[in-house]
Amino acid sequence: MALDDSLRGKIRQAVADRFGAQTEFLQQLVRFPSTRGNEHTVQDHMARAMLERGYTLDRFAMDRQEIEAHPGGGEISELHSEAPIVVGIHRPRKETGRSLILQGHVDVVPPGPEDMWTTRPFDPVIKDGWMHGRGAGDMKAGVSANLFALDALRAVGLQPAATVYVQSVVEEESTGNGALMTHLRGYKADAALVPEPASENLTRANVGVLWFQFEVRGIPVHVASMGEGANAIDAAYRVVGALRELETKWNDARVDHALFSGVAKPINLNLGKIEGGDWASSVPAWCKVDCRISILPGAGAQEARQEIEACIADFARQDRFLANNPPRVTFNGFVSDGYELKPGS
Amino acid sequence: MALDDSLRGKIRQAVADRFGAQTEFLQQLVRFPSTRGNEHTVQDHMARAMLERGYTLDRFAMDRQEIEAHPGGGEISELHSEAPIVVGIHRPRKETGRSLILQGHVDVVPPGPEDMWTTRPFDPVIKDGWMHGRGAGDMKAGVSANLFALDALRAVGLQPAATVYVQSVVEEESTGNGALMTHLRGYKADAALVPEPASENLTRANVGVLWFQFEVRGIPVHVASMGEGANAIDAAYRVVGALRELETKWNDARVDHALFSGVAKPINLNLGKIEGGDWASSVPAWCKVDCRISILPGAGAQEARQEIEACIADFARQDRFLANNPPRVTFNGFVSDGYELKPGS
The missing domain is CATH 3.30.70.360 (Alpha-Beta Plaits)
Structure with a gap:
């Protein structure tokens, strides 16, 4: 279903109207030093953001046995994260359209030697239109966009015609077990979008x-x-x-x-x-x-x-x-x- | 001056009589995990052993400025030991012979992965006539021998005819600054013996x-x-x-x-x-x-x-x-x- 131009314009405007808030939310996310195993607090922040929006919250731990039994399961070493996965569920009054998973990860790669940074890794600074901070691009910007896309729809008085799952996972950078765990928990949808930075290409x-x-x-x-x-x-x-x-x-x-x-x-x-x-x-x-x-x-x-x-x-x-x-x-x-x-x- | 056979025999016997005590003292030394920077307690043990024997104790710290100014000074990094150097001085009533420095070091090299040891590195075990433990050979055995050689002399009613300095140093394995510091403090003698294990050769x-x-x-x-x-x-x-x-x-x-x-x-x-x-x-x-x-x-x-x-x-x-x-x-x-x-x- 193609959107008509006027509706597309309205939605775009609603996104633009919230871009300041979205950027601010992204800065909040970057301030959490959520390297591997240290994503507890940022996941709590995500859970609060989902609850504030009225989404149903599903928060769950990795099921180690299930992961180990799955051929795609990453090895669970002692460094494996124990932070929960959080999913915000938006169900429409009447399910008519096609369902969607919006997934993002909040774990970030190690910042490396801090003295090689111009700014501090977990103190996001915006300069010349770019935010500098570990994980701002990969992929807290995407995590933030997932939430604010739905906010924009709501602002123009619309809501998705089928269930949308907003998933915030961990272990993306090291095992992939976060995404796997959402699958093992039974999450399915007609489409899934992971706005991981990939030069704005769809990766097939x-x-x-x-x-x-x-x-x-x-x-x-x-x-x-x-x-x-x-x-x-x-x-x-x-x-x-x-x-x-x-x-x-x-x-x-x-x-x-x-x-x-x-x-x-x-x-x-x-x-x-x-x-x-x-x-x-x-x-x-x-x-x-x-x-x-x-x-x-x-x-x-x-x-x-x-x-x-x-x-x-x-x-x-x-x-x-x-x-x-x-x-x-x-x-x-x-x-x-x-x-x-x-x-x- | 050559020793006559009877006196040599007496001294040897006195050394043999104390070999059990010497070995026990060595075990005490090995129990101190005196890796670089961690030699404080073993040096206190050495100081007590010197005082018990009635030696005059000279205990002093590294003089960083003096060491840095000396061409042979090792670089003082943040890992450099701050443990003291201890010297036990035995002065004869009448100085007639030639003076002697007996030096040994109590710092030991890192034990490495503990699971590669058959016995525990700082829990000395005697097996088939050998003591196993980090630093038992290099060179707490020599440190122990320095003290017990003088004990044996005393046991046969003799004492050195000139001043003997028993020096227990640190930083031998990493900079050589312990031995250098005894030199900078002014210690000199007609001869110096460092019973470092060297296949029982004199190293020239x-x-x-x-x-x-x-x-x-x-x-x-x-x-x-x-x-x-x-x-x-x-x-x-x-x-x-x-x-x-x-x-x-x-x-x-x-x-x-x-x-x-x-x-x-x-x-x-x-x-x-x-x-x-x-x-x-x-x-x-x-x-x-x-x-x-x-x-x-x-x-x-x-x-x-x-x-x-x-x-x-x-x-x-x-x-x-x-x-x-x-x-x-x-x-x-x-x-x-x-x-x-x-x-x-």
Whole structure:
């Protein structure tokens, strides 16, 4: 159903009228330092915003057993968030149209070293039409827009003709378990919109993602008697080399994907975090590396996982040091398949 | 002056008689978890042991200004120990012989991951004639021996004919500032013995040591848009590659050293500790690496320091990522020359 021009104009005006309030609400959201596991208070804020608008509130925790049983469930590590998911439900008096899920996530990625910020990460500043602050773009702006879109409709005396679910989730940046949990709780609709920043494109295909950590252990010795290669940090970096070869192999497979063959490097292995050793003078006895790698649609997250394990084990077997100290591989986040929506789906 | 056989036998017997007590004292020392900065209580224990024996106690703090002004002073970072140095002085009634310094250090290197220990690091266990525990060998056994050697003499009714200084220092594993501080306080003697474990050899030449940290910073981006080489961890590891070339160059110089030309690899660069990035999904914006490298006698610690700085700066200039993000180099521990004692010295 196309909107007539006059109604479209009215709605646009109603959105514009509230843009100041929407921006202010976004600033409130950004002030919550809602990194992973720290989203309790921002979710309470979202719940209050939903209740104020008269929506029915459904607030629930992750069901760990259900998530673990689902093939798309991300691994639940000790860093997994325990913040609730909140859903505001708007039901029309008479259900006639098509239902809609508006979803957004309030978890934000770590701010990194604060001294690399020009402004403070959780103190949003508007400059030249842009708001600066961790998570302002990804994706508290979308979360804010979800609520204010409905506010604008109401302001022009309209309401959706079918049920709308406004969902505020967590764990989007690390496992995807927040969105999965809304699915496991039974939420379904004719359409779902997630206003994640994606250069204002509709995304109809994307890579899957896996998170894993590998840890190398080795007998520590005094540096004066160190042998070649017996350093856990060096050994870990050799493992990275093997993983880069896997990354190349997976990228080469893009030619078989209509939607990815034109992308120069759809698969990225990110060496995201490293920690190893205790101090300068001891040959390090341990090193942990946190990685994120993407997979093409159809590659299969479970198969990819096995391939990563095999890649590391195979490399270790032919490495003098690692053969005696095989790395331990842990999947500690995303285990997500890629997807491709067929035209018309 | 050679000892006659009967006296030598008596002294040996007196040492043997006290070996149980000496071992017990060593166990007490090992129970103090005296890693860097945590040597206060073990130094108090040493002070009590000196006072019990009737030695004059000289207990003093590091004089930071004096240390910083001395060319051999190690860099005083925020991790530098603030524990005191304790010296027990035994003065004879009549000073006739040659004076002696008996020095040992009570700081121990980090225990590393506790689950890699068979026994607990600070709970000394004797098995098959060996004591297991962090620092039992390096060098609380020597510290204990220093005290009990004098006890044995006293037990046979003898005392040294000149002043003996029993020195218990800290910062041996990280800067050498403990030993330096005893020197700056004016301690001198005709001979000094440091019973550091060295395969029961007298060491008459050794390499110098430098500690440094370099840090790479870079603009963080989402992993999906990462470019080649813009990862601070990868960039840090490229810097390590440049430092390995410096290590090779310094090792090649060993042919000019009579006492080191026969050693396969006297210079070791140890990548001792690494930390970088915040989590798997962000391209890391930072990475810090703690290194320890040795230098040949005569190389000059200050010159070596400049060479390390130049090596990193030169490498960074020709690296696409590092040219815009030059690593920051900090010297944060040892800045020690090597030494070579000429025969007869």
